[in-house]
Amino acid sequence: MSYEPGASHEVATGDALEARLKAYEGEPAAVARAGKDAVNAPMIRHWCEAMGDTNPAYSGPDAMAPPTMLQAWTMGGLSGHSGRTHAYDELLGLLDEAGCTSVVATDCEQEYLRPLRPGDEITFDSVIESVSERKTTKLGTGYFVTTRTDIHVGTDLAGTHRFRILKYTPGRRAEQQQPDRRQRPPRPRPVVNRDNAGFWEGVRRRSLLIQRCTDCGTLRHPWLPGCNACGGLEWDTVEASGEGTVYSYVVMHHPPFPAFDPPYAVVLVELAEGVRMISNVVGVPYDKVRIGMPVRLEFQVYDDESVLPVFRAREEAA
Incomplete structure (x- = not known):
């Protein structure tokens, strides 16, 4: 029927x-x-x-x-x-x-x-x-x-x-049970698609790559299929120096997620090259993060599989 x-x-x-x-x-x-x-x-x-x-x-x-x-x-x-x-x-x-x-x-x-x-x-x-x-x-x-x-x-x-x-x-969600911090769930993996695969391949090699339009030279991040300045579709990459400053930030308190320990700071870093990217600052407490704080890139490995670009306060790195 x-x-x-x-x-x-x-x-x-x-x-x-x-x-x-x-x-x-x-x-x-x-x-x-x-x-x-x-x-x-x-x-x-x-x-x-x-x-x-x-x-x-x-x-x-x-x-x-x-x-x-x-x-x-x-x-x-x-x-x-x-x-x-x-x-x-x-x-x-x-x-x-x-x-x-x-x-x-x-x-x-x-x-x-x-x-x-x-x-x-x-x-x-x-x-x-x-x-x-x-x-x-x-x-x-x-x-x-x-x-x-x-x-x-x-x-x-x-x-x-x-x-x-x-x-x-x-x-069945892990947080419905008493969490065992010795068996913390893995950190969520980034979404990799045809537009950003080159970026994540660079991260895997410990290199932070920025897209550059070959028509007008404009740098862009996150990676996009076309230039947001001139509309050009051709591009190459430049490697970031790793230097930057905290342009803005928020402190996450909720919702809790087993792979993270709130509260923690999510930062918008302005790289020396002029583009901005979202990441985390490591090595300093969340309440010590400040706008204008100088930071330097490093790569952090999570559970032997995932590599992510993070930033360390420059004073902490020194």
Whole structure:
């Protein structure tokens, strides 16, 4: 018997549940919705200021919106969008009933087909593109749900945005038990992808590499596929000297995580080369970290597998 989205059914598990979930593939999640605001210069300016993106293409009379703003023009804000379609809510509800009550965003993919410029009015349609088979992850067991949103200006397809979440049943967490500090969980591993793999390969060799645009010479960090100053796609690397200063910092008190000992300082270090990166300061108490503190790079090995760049206060290093 086939399952129809929108019908009332008892909670199922295993193959029966997966059949019900798969029935939602191709169902609309949004139909002919309009962006709440036209593409506009103030939002572009705020975005560029937040990202530190000084590309001249995003300002002036012939400005275009940064392509990575694609999703921003579809967002409904606190009040949301009118004309909801219920298939997506029903799908998430079915997963909730099956015990997959937790959710985490995992990744997104975007395709850019037409520049968006101030004054453009966008419309968009979303579809539930896929629901995975049951997967077991470090977080727990559940299902990856992917939606695809097509953004239009008039009849032109401007871009496509795919967004993927994991709806899962939380696994048994170590913090639910009395922690044994002699058996501390391993430190979380960095996410390595095709854009930053070269950076982490350098770290493995105890070298901190900074991307450099070969068109305009601009240095950038974190690593990106293109230059945020001129848009160039070609790049090489320079090795950081390792000298820097604490540009800003926060002290983490919560949430607790077994691999860490809060409170601890998370710092934004400005390297001598001018780029900034997030890391930790070691060798000094969290309450002794200060803005402007000189630091020097070192590499710290965790549980014989993970190597991370950290910074030591220069006075401590001396």
